[in-house]
Amino acid sequence: MYGKMKKLWQIFATMFYIGLFTFGGGLAMLPQMKRVFVQKRGWVTEEEIVDYFAVSQSIPGVIATNTSVMIGYRMAGTAGALCAAFGAVLPSFLVLIAVAVFYQAFVAHPVMIGALRGISAAVVALLFYTVWGLRKTTLRGIADVLLCLTAAALLLLLGVNPVWVILGGLAAGLFRAVFRARRRAP
Amino acid sequence: MDLLALYLTFLKIGMFTIGGGLAMLPLMQKELVANGLMTMAETVDMVAISQMTPGPFAVNASTFAGMKLYGVAGAAAATLGVVTPSVVITVFVAKFFIAFSKRQAVQDTMSAVRPVVTGLILAAALSIANEALLRGGTGGADIPAIVMAAAGLILLLTVKKLSPILLIIVCGALGAIFLR
Structure with missing residues (x-):
């Protein structure tokens, strides 16, 4: 019982910490999540984690919340999922309640604008670093590299909705699964 | 509109958006502006503030909108509304996905989805870099920010134990001091 409560608290506290320092949307959570949940x-x-992001992007709702729920569920079932979601949402909630009152001073303040320029630079570095870090586990051959580049090109050049891009990957994956199953069982 | 109606409005927004983040904006604007809850100009403020603050865009925007309309109770109603579908749907999906994820066929399938996720992150990196460092091609490049991003990337690649959060805090502080 004590062990379970401790784990739920850890899930909540970790997600709160990650939520407090995520700028730039759902995918920008990945480096922090990888660092805490995988490495630490x-x-x-x-x-x-990569799979959870893929699933979270393809179902309705807030991606960051969906991903938190998947990780929380994986670690401690439904209770873990609820703690993770609560932890991920609470920092936003508290910050926005405070900010909504005097946001006009906040939006235009030079110190805020400067801080955001710095934070954006850090987020860019983190995202490129994440791509680099993921290459070993996600890009295991020339076909995977092509899938990755095609996905990025579809999003950037043609503005395709990420959901369709992931479903495209899923279709490619089904072909691959059938192909490999046939090869294994001659 | 009372708190329950506000909750249900945001529940609808959360339920009918796939892809998260800014994908929610059109529906959110439609619901808020068409129902006379906000002016278009206020939704622009909502977007700006939601992107400047930490956390998921959708949650930030919902809390902001709820807070403007009905104070803390409104913020709670809107935020709970927007995350309710996420939590309920994802718990069911997680149950199935985690139960089947060890199967070989699922692993083979996901092995082609994972490169796509890496592609999504690459696209996010490039588009945020274009927006934040090159200012979307207008007004010239933000040289100090580019230097900071390059230095950050080099540090991340060379210092194994560097925490992403520490990098965000340090760059934010440097920006507040030197880039204002």
Whole structure:
């Protein structure tokens, strides 16, 4: 009982911490999540986190919340999912309540604008670093590299909705699964 | 409109948006402006403030809108509304996905989805870089920010234990001091 409560608290506290420092949307959570859940605590593997992001993007709702729910559920069932979601949402909630009151001073303040320029630079560095870090587990051959580049090109050049891009990857994956199953069982 | 109606409005927004973040904006604007809850100009403020503050865009925007309309109770109603579909749907999906994820066929399938996720992150990196560092091609490049991003990337690649959050805090502080 004590062990379970402790784990739920850890899930909540970790998600709160990550939520407080996520700028730039759902995908920008990935570096923090990877660092804490995979490298520091060893609770999930890198592949699992990447899979959760793929699933979270393809179902309705807030991506960051969906991903938190998947990780929380994986670690401690429905209670874990609720703690993770609550932890991920609470920092936003508290910050926005405070900010909504005097936002006009906040939006235009030079110190805020400067801080955001710095934070954006950090987010850019983190996202490129994440792509680099994911290459080993997600890009295992020339076909994977092509899938990755095609996905990026579809999003950037043609403005395709990410959901369709992921479903495209899923279709490619089904072909691959059938192909490999046939090869394994001659 | 009372709190329950506000909750249900945001529940609808959360339920009918796939892809998250800014994908929610059109529906959110439609619901808020068409129902006379906000002016278009206020939704522009909502977007700006939601992108400047930490956390998911959708949650930030919902809290902001709820707070403007009915104070803290409104913020709670809107935020709970927007995350309710996420939590309910994802718990069911997680149940199935985690149960089947060890199967070989699922692993083979996901092995082609993972490169696509890496592609999504690459696209996010390039588009945020274009927006934040090159200012979307207007007004010239933000040289100090580019230097900071390059230095950050080099540090991340060379210092193994560097925490992403520490990098965000340090760059934010440097920006507040030197880039204002």
